Amino acid sequence: MYPSHIAIRNAASIFVLVVIVAVIGFQSYRELPREASPDITVPILIVAIPFPGASPQDVESLITYKVENEFQNLKSLKKLESTSSEGISAITLEFDPNYEISEARTKVREKLDTVAPELPDDAEEPVISEVNLSEQPMLLINLSSTLELQSLTEVADDLKEKIEAIPGILEVRRVGGVEREIRVYVNPDKLQYHNLDLNQVTRAISAENTNIPGGTIEMGPTKYLVRVPGEFETPMAINEALVAVSGDQVPIRVKDLGR
Numbered sequence: 001m002y003p004s005h006i007a008i009r010n011a012a013s014i015f016v017l018v019v020i021v022a023v024i025g026f027q028s029y030r031e032l033p034r035e036a037s038p039d040i041t042v043p044i045l046i047v048a049i050p051f052p053g054a055s056p057q058d059v060e061s062l063i064t065y066k067v068e069n070e071f072q073n074l075k076s077l078k079k080l081e082s083t084s085s086e087g088i089s090a091i092t093l094e095f096d097p098n099y100e101i102s103e104a105r106t107k108v109r110e111k112l113d114t115v116a117p118e119l120p121d122d123a124e125e126p127v128i129s130e131v132n133l134s135e136q137p138m139l140l141i142n143l144s145s146t147l148e149l150q151s152l153t154e155v156a157d158d159l160k161e162k163i164e165a166i167p168g169i170l171e172v173r174r175v176g177g178v179e180r181e182i183r184v185y186v187n188p189d190k191l192q193y194h195n196l197d198l199n200q201v202t203r204a205i206s207a208e209n210t211n212i213p214g215g216t217i218e219m220g221p222t223k224y225l226v227r228v229p230g231e232f233e234t235p236m237a238i239n240e241a242l243v244a245v246s247g248d249q250v251p252i253r254v255k256d257l258g259r
Contacts (some may be wrong), residue, residue: 043076043095044131045108050088050124053202060084062120067091070115074107075099101130153177182235185259194244194252201243201257208232208241 049067051059064084071080071093079094095104105128112126141159145152156174163172186201209232232238239255246252 042131043097043099043101043104045093045095045101045104046129046131047091047093047108047112048088048127048129049091049119050127051120051122052087052124053122054087054120056084056086059087059089063089063123064091066115066118067112070111071108074104074111076104105130149178182232182238184238184254186257187259190257194246194257196244196252196257201254204243205238205241205254208238 047067049063051063054062064082067089068080068082068091071077071091074093074095076096076099077093078096080091082089082091093104093108095101108128112128143152143156143159145155147155153174156177160172160174163169184201184205186198191197191201239253239258241254242251243254243257244252
């Protein structure tokens with residue numbers, strides 16, 4: 001007897017069976033775990049190497065070219081792209097989909113350690129970042145106003161701090177606006193008199209304009225981050241930055257070298 005004949009003779013039973021299967025399938029679909037932004041691991045790394053004050057041409061010849069050559073023989077490397085901008089080299093490495101991102105990161109770090117002696121002394125420590133699609137922006141807020149751009153930037157910064165205080169927020173970034181810039185004019189004759197150069201002044205200002213981490217303090221279930229503030233809060237504070245100490249132990253500050 002053909003299956004079709006059995007189905008026709010037992011139509012009621014077949015109908016009930018189909019309904020049961022449909023109900024079970026629908027219920028399983030409802031209980032299936034779903035995420036609006038699933039954690040997708042993509043084997044892509046971005047290596048950023050800051051080189052303050054260098055032109056794009058110098059960044060390319062002194063950093064990017066050397067690091068690229070070292071990366072060429074990385075295992076499972078699928079694609080390599082680089083960008084040499086003013087003051088920074090950025091290299092993107094894409095690996096085969098089945099390659100473990102943790103192993104790729106380790107191999108990239110080893111290559112960077114190998115090429116490090118060939119890089120300029122003024123180049124900063126390379127930063128390796130992973131591309132995590134689950135950390136892409138989930139909400140974009142655009143601000144517009146009749147306020148001046150500086151005032152609108154301050155409003156955006158205040159809003160950024162309030163959003164960062166919301167539990168569960170991983171990161172908030174402000175894009176656009178204006179950044180305050182303070183110019184320091186140095187007298188070349190005073191530099192020569194004290195036997196100093198402009199790089200020493202730059203390094204002194206950068207060293208003074210830094211917050212010092214102090215670890216963490218745990219109080220019950222709460223962990224507090226401790227840091228010693230050292231960033232300049234006013235332009236006048238830059239004047240007091242210590243550049244060097246003269247032979248007779250007299251401190252030489254930025255204000256002593258200005259025009």
